[in-house]
Amino acid sequence: xxxxxxxxxxxxxxxxxxxxxxxxxxxxxxxxxxxxxxxxxxxxxxxxxxxxxxxxxxxxxxxxxxxxxxxxxxxxxxxxxxxxxxxxxxxxxxxxxxxxxxxxxxxxxxxxxxxxxxxxxxxxxxxxxxxxxxxxxxxxxxxxxxxxxxxxxxxxxxxxxxxxxxxxxxxxxxxxxxxxxxxxxxxxxxxxxxxxxxxxxxxxxxxxxxxxxxxxxxxxxxxxxxxxxxxxxxxxxxxxxxxxxxxxxxxxxxxxxxxxxxxxxxxxxxxxxxxxxxxxxxxxxxxxxxxxxxxxxxxxxxxxxxxxxxxxxxxxxxxxxxxxxxxxxxxxxxxxxxxxxxxxxxxxxxxxxxxxxxxxxxxxxxxxxxxxxxxxxxxxxxxxxxxxxxxxxxxxxxxxxxxxxxxxxxxxxxxxxxxxxxxxxxxxxxxxxxxxxxxxxxxxxxxxxxxxxxxxxxxxxxxxxxxxxxxxxxxxxxxxxxxxxxxxxxxxxxxxxxxxxxxxxxxxxxxxxxxx
Numbered sequence: 001x002x003x004x005x006x007x008x009x010x011x012x013x014x015x016x017x018x019x020x021x022x023x024x025x026x027x028x029x030x031x032x033x034x035x036x037x038x039x040x041x042x043x044x045x046x047x048x049x050x051x052x053x054x055x056x057x058x059x060x061x062x063x064x065x066x067x068x069x070x071x072x073x074x075x076x077x078x079x080x081x082x083x084x085x086x087x088x089x090x091x092x093x094x095x096x097x098x099x100x101x102x103x104x105x106x107x108x109x110x111x112x113x114x115x116x117x118x119x120x121x122x123x124x125x126x127x128x129x130x131x132x133x134x135x136x137x138x139x140x141x142x143x144x145x146x147x148x149x150x151x152x153x154x155x156x157x158x159x160x161x162x163x164x165x166x167x168x169x170x171x172x173x174x175x176x177x178x179x180x181x182x183x184x185x186x187x188x189x190x191x192x193x194x195x196x197x198x199x200x201x202x203x204x205x206x207x208x209x210x211x212x213x214x215x216x217x218x219x220x221x222x223x224x225x226x227x228x229x230x231x232x233x234x235x236x237x238x239x240x241x242x243x244x245x246x247x248x249x250x251x252x253x254x255x256x257x258x259x260x261x262x263x264x265x266x267x268x269x270x271x272x273x274x275x276x277x278x279x280x281x282x283x284x285x286x287x288x289x290x291x292x293x294x295x296x297x298x299x300x301x302x303x304x305x306x307x308x309x310x311x312x313x314x315x316x317x318x319x320x321x322x323x324x325x326x327x328x329x330x331x332x333x334x335x336x337x338x339x340x341x342x343x344x345x346x347x348x349x350x351x352x353x354x355x356x357x358x359x360x361x362x363x364x365x366x367x368x369x370x371x372x373x374x375x376x377x378x379x380x381x382x383x384x385x386x387x388x389x390x391x392x393x394x395x396x397x398x399x400x401x402x403x404x405x406x407x408x409x410x411x412x413x414x415x416x417x418x419x420x421x422x423x424x425x426x427x428x429x430x431x432x433x434x435x436x437x438x439x440x441x442x443x444x445x446x447x448x449x450x451x452x453x454x455x456x457x458x459x460x461x462x463x464x465x466x467x468x469x470x471x472x473x474x475x476x477x478x479x480x481x482x483x484x485x486x487x488x489x490x491x492x493x494x495x496x497x498x499x500x501x502x503x504x505x506x507x508x509x510x511x512x513x514x515x516x
Contacts, residue, residue, distance in 0.1 A: 069114075073117055076121045084131055085129075085134075087125070089130075089134050090128050090466060090469060090472045091125055092467075095126050098125055099126055101119060131490065131492065132492070133490055133492045134470065134471040134493070134497045136473045137485075140487070142493075144352070144409075146401075147352045147402070148401075149404075150401045153400075160396075161174060161395055162387040162393050163378070173397070173399055174195060174386065176403060177195075177406060178192075181193055181360070184406070186336075186337055187362075191362045192361050192363075194386060195346075195357065195390075195398040195402070196357045197392075198356070198357035199317075199345045200248070201357055201390075201391060202344065202358060203314075203343045204248040204251050204252065204391065205343075205359045206359050206361060207249060208251075208371075209341065209361055210283050211233065211252050213363070213369075213370075214233055214282075215233070217281060223369070232280055233254065233258075233280060234280040235259045235282070235283045236276060236283070236284045237262065237284075237285035238261070239263055240287070242287060242318070246259075254283075260276050262275055267293050267295040267441050267442060268290035269298060270286065275302060282306075283312050286313060287315065288321045288323070288333050288342075289317060289318065289323070292447060292476055292483075293447055293478075294320065294443070294448075296323070296332050299334060299335035299338060304338075314339065315336055317333075317342055317343060317344045318343065318344055318348060319348040319349045319446070320332070320333070321333065321344040322349040322350065322414075323418060326415040332444060342359070343357065344360075346401075349421065349489055350417070356398045356402055368389060371388055373393065421489060421491065422444075425443055425445070425446045425447060425448050425488040427495065428488070433450075437450045446487060446488045447485070449476070449478050449485060450484045451481060451482065452509050452512075458483060459475060461508050461512050464509075464511055465484075465505055468507075468508060473486055473501075473505070
């Protein structure tokens with residue numbers, strides 16, 4: 001049964017009207033407004049012949065030639081990579097003026113695909129060269145060559161990995177990549193891991209799983225009963241816990257005002273002697289890699305205090321967890337494997353393309369119980385349906401680039417990547433300290449905090465460094481003092497890059513002092 005349309009006004013559809021044996025046509029923007037029976041004599045072959053004047057045998061839209069556009073985009077990307085170490089690290093004001101070109105675009109007048117590629121190439125001056133070895137802001141990783149190359153290939157595949165049947169290849173690669181990550185990080189071999197958009201999403205996923213598991217142990221099924229009237233949970237966290245964990249708590253319906261914050265030492269590590277008594281089922285939130293100092297909480301000393309039958313320990317290890325992949329640095333995460341869940345990133349220290357996070361849960365059934373979704377059209381008998389292991393149903397094949405990096409670097413290569421960044425952070429801190437700057441906390445990982453006198457001078461030095469453009473470093477406040485925050489997370493950084501950055505910072509400091 002279809003719906004009859006009125007006679008179309010234009011001549012093209014008029015010919016269609018006369019061709020169709022039952023005089024079916026399209027009316028304006030709608031389809032078929034009266035019931036009409038299609039006789040058996042009307043065969044598919046007839047349908048093709050009838051539709052051919054209207055439905056042209058080519059892809060719909062203004063796509064152009066796919067292969068030609070991919071080759072053109074690859075050429076633009078190649079030129080960008082070739083120049084990523086030549087230009088300023090961050091755009092100046094004149095570069096930002098190029099963004100005004102965006103105002104020339106108009107949805108009423110579509111633009112040719114080739115012109116869009118040309119526009120994007122002209123806007124490259126307004127990008128941040130975070131992959132060129134001298135970007136030390138936030139905890140932004142660079143990108144490994146094989147990671148970038150496979151991300152281009154993965155984009156061409158355009159796979160949705162919600163279910164193995166939707167992409168057998170990507171699903172198999174995902175499983176191997178997560179198995180390798182669990183092994184590299186020294187986590188329980190029985191744990192379950194899944195890729196997601198980043199450590200923030202990984203924190204949300206793990207904390208929701210923790211909440212549901214703890215409450216289920218009290219006879220409360222969140223899946224059926226919701227949170228209204230649920231038994232209370234005790235939530236304990238370091239006073240230095242990352243803001244993404246606090247966001248995850250809010251999203252999980254566990255308000256930040258309910259958190260008991262535990263004091264930390266001068267390096268930002270939680271103090272085990274200040275842990276509160278746990279009177280109720282508890283969620284304990286620890287971190288591997290303080291975002292300012294790089295130090296990790298003393299996991300073993302804290303976790304051995306806890307009643308494990310009544311607690312869930314979650315570790316936010318967006319970058320610090322990767323120290324476990326290095327024999328030289330693994331002691332910094334001693335005891336981290338005793339936790340119940342972990343969040344980390346591949347797009348930070350592993351230098352996978354954005355975005356790529358990983359959630360790991362020791363009890364995979366707890367993860368699947370909280371993340372499960374069912375529908376009549378979705379088969380759920382697969383052994384590892386990724387849509388039941390995270391927040392998203394449809395999802396990109398994020399694992400492929402990480403898998404390629406792991407496969408090509410191997411265990412020793414990954415350890416060397418981590419150690420190299422730590423060595424560079426320490427070198428930069430030492431060079432600045434030799435010039436008279438103050439390093440505010442011992443450098444143990446890839447993070448360093450440096451100040452240049454009072455807060456006003458420190459902020460002025462940071463601003464001058466950013467203005468010069470040789471490198472990029474941001475600012476932070478650490479235990480009441482302003483500091484320049486160093487984060488070496490790009491594995492393409494060289495000793496020469498560190499030396500150039502140190503020279504630029506020292507020169508900026510001299511200019512600030514000279515202007516006062």
